[in-house]
Amino acid sequence: MKPGFELRGKRVLVVGLARTGAAASLFCSARGARVTATDRKTENDLVETAIVLRAAGITLVLGGHEHANLCEQDFVVVSPGVPVNAPVLEEARKIGIPVWSEIEVAWRFLSGKLIAITGSNGKTTTTSLVAHILKTSGIPTLVGGNIGVPLLSLVESSTDATVTVAEISSFQLENVDEFRPEIGVLLNLTPDHLDRHTSFDEYAAAKMRMFGNQSERDAAILNADDPEVSRRMPHGPRVYWFSRKKRVAAGAFLLGEEIVFRSGGDETQLLRRSDISLRGEHNVENVLAACSAAFLVGAPIAGIAAGVKSFPGVEHRLEFVGDIAGVQFYNDSKATNVDAALKAIESFPEPQSNSEKGRLIVILGGKDKGSPYTPLRAPLAARARAVLLIGAATEKIAADLEGAAPLQRAGTLDRAVQIAKIRAKAGDIVLLAPACASFDQFENYEQRGRVFKELVGRLSVQGAAMPASKG
Numbered sequence: 001m002k003p004g005f006e007l008r009g010k011r012v013l014v015v016g017l018a019r020t021g022a023a024a025s026l027f028c029s030a031r032g033a034r035v036t037a038t039d040r041k042t043e044n045d046l047v048e049t050a051i052v053l054r055a056a057g058i059t060l061v062l063g064g065h066e067h068a069n070l071c072e073q074d075f076v077v078v079s080p081g082v083p084v085n086a087p088v089l090e091e092a093r094k095i096g097i098p099v100w101s102e103i104e105v106a107w108r109f110l111s112g113k114l115i116a117i118t119g120s121n122g123k124t125t126t127t128s129l130v131a132h133i134l135k136t137s138g139i140p141t142l143v144g145g146n147i148g149v150p151l152l153s154l155v156e157s158s159t160d161a162t163v164t165v166a167e168i169s170s171f172q173l174e175n176v177d178e179f180r181p182e183i184g185v186l187l188n189l190t191p192d193h194l195d196r197h198t199s200f201d202e203y204a205a206a207k208m209r210m211f212g213n214q215s216e217r218d219a220a221i222l223n224a225d226d227p228e229v230s231r232r233m234p235h236g237p238r239v240y241w242f243s244r245k246k247r248v249a250a251g252a253f254l255l256g257e258e259i260v261f262r263s264g265g266d267e268t269q270l271l272r273r274s275d276i277s278l279r280g281e282h283n284v285e286n287v288l289a290a291c292s293a294a295f296l297v298g299a300p301i302a303g304i305a306a307g308v309k310s311f312p313g314v315e316h317r318l319e320f321v322g323d324i325a326g327v328q329f330y331n332d333s334k335a336t337n338v339d340a341a342l343k344a345i346e347s348f349p350e351p352q353s354n355s356e357k358g359r360l361i362v363i364l365g366g367k368d369k370g371s372p373y374t375p376l377r378a379p380l381a382a383r384a385r386a387v388l389l390i391g392a393a394t395e396k397i398a399a400d401l402e403g404a405a406p407l408q409r410a411g412t413l414d415r416a417v418q419i420a421k422i423r424a425k426a427g428d429i430v431l432l433a434p435a436c437a438s439f440d441q442f443e444n445y446e447q448r449g450r451v452f453k454e455l456v457g458r459l460s461v462q463g464a465a466m467p468a469s470k471g
Contacts, residue, residue, distance in 0.1 A: 016079025119187025137303025326426025366436030
């Protein structure tokens, strides 16, 4: 049973007024809470949001949190973009006021089952794929969380028959209390967000909070091929593994060319590996995880196979943009960390012989997230004819990759696409896989990906001929 919770008459402070904070403010206010919302941004930065929130009777404290009257609050809801150690949150904890993320509040009101998916990479693809499989199977499905729709926005649509599939970030998990999904999925653990988390262990601990309240009635789905995941196995829930390298005691794995799910000693063939249209070995892992979650929540075998076969992929995730004069362009703007960029690069084949040159022109760069770029050296040396550097992390990336592949400082994405046009020849692939956050030059990775696609689209519209390169 979920803990009972009554918002009417409660005094709630919402910290951070991006999309999630605004949704939390309106949700609590609509249920009778007295809401104060605060943000470091000024009135001029939040004009439209301020108009909507004030119309709902919400008190705003803008330009800083200093006058938020913490002592008068019953609890605090924090947006994921606000650091866990922000002074206003530290002060709230010091005086005993609960600090919750939006997903904690949403979970207390959501009806039906919840599948929550986290990991360093692949969250969006796996979340979207699970939802697609369930919808294909005729199961009422809602999708939200870190994928763009706050969970609170789904509460009114949820019923006892619905399954909510949620992408969950480490930022959202930092401030959960009793949050407990019926099915929790951990795809992988690699260094990420070290510009915010003080260490990899702290980051991993935030991810593991997904499973902290689960019991034997719940399920955890974990990557058996990731040593950082397997050594942190939770003890409360039933554990299912997924692996593309070995047979597992319970969960999904590859058996030759078949994807098989094993439970209680019984093995069920779900589909063939050739049914997966997504590029890259990492996407085989995402499919294994998605099939496990769908199977455990009751999707039929035919629905799972049909869903995987018909899944179109996710925007900004190894998204094919176009072919111009024999040069293919791929948008992986969602590759916001080094491991994601590594997986994107390795999705394309190495040259067949030492005499052949790599066919990749890779665009890297943006806002640094605290991880080294050296893991990219070997795959770039094997596959890339050029690496074009953009954004604030340019010099750090250049220092880490010097000598691995030809580097060129492009500065901006616009300039990088122009250079790629000049340097590429038929058969080459231009890949945007930044390995960085986007916030130095763009609002988010989505805007970065859209701009890339627009730039490539202009090349196509202009009928840009790709000049032959001497390599």
